[in-house]
């Protein structure tokens with residue numbers, strides 16, 4: 001299939017859809033005419049396949065699944081999805097992430113890599129980079145295809161310079177904006193969980209996301225999706241308001257989308 005831009009611009013392009021982004025499940029589709037991958041498989045098989053079909057993609061055409069880390073909101077659908085695809089689709093994860101997952105039933109065909117390594121699948125180049133998070137060996141990814149760069153950076157306690165370096169030159173960024181610190185502090189979570197989220201290996205706050213947006217968001221960004229919002233400790237409205245102000249400060253006007261927890265995002269054509 002050749003994707004045609006909505007603008008009428010014809011030709012081969014890259015399609016990106018955040019199928020889900022929150023602690024209830026994470027999965028992002030990235031496709032070109034030749035290659036189709038998922039980053040994470042935290043939705044069940046039924047939802048994953050339904051959401052792919054909704055954007056005109058055949059789940060049977062997936063070429064690979066890349067896993068950021070072993071937390072259940074990123075892998076809970078992986079085993080069943082892999083079996084439904086008859087074990088045909090390789091699942092890529094780091095050397096240290098792989099042994100931290102206990103599979104029920106037949107495990108998927110796992111291919112391991114060193115965090116920081118690059119993997120080529122079809123016409124895509126998938127670069128991993130280490131992120132600060134309380135998992136065995138968590139990574140984010142940048143996917144480069146057809147001259148476009150798509151970056152996935154969620155589940156990180158803060159944004160180290162090394163991550164900002166990898167995000168440079170991105171045309172599409174899915175960036176975590178997990179919680180509003182004040183809502184988290186007064187919210188219902190037990191103290192140890194609040195500490196975990198606020199730690200440097202927890203989740204990125206709205207403030208930290210906005211600090212990055214207002215100072216170092218790459219000039220090239222055409223679409224910025226803020227995701228992995230906490231359903232208890234954040235609101236779409238609050239996140240958007242902060243991000244709009246941060247973008248104004250930065251002087252950039254990309255398309256800004258806040259991913260609603262549990263809802264499928266639109267398919268972006270880059």
Ligand SMILES: [Zn+2]
Nearest residue numbers: 023071073155
């Ligand atoms: Zn997560």
Ligand SMILES: [Zn+2]
Nearest residue numbers: 069071133155
């Ligand atoms: Zn996580």
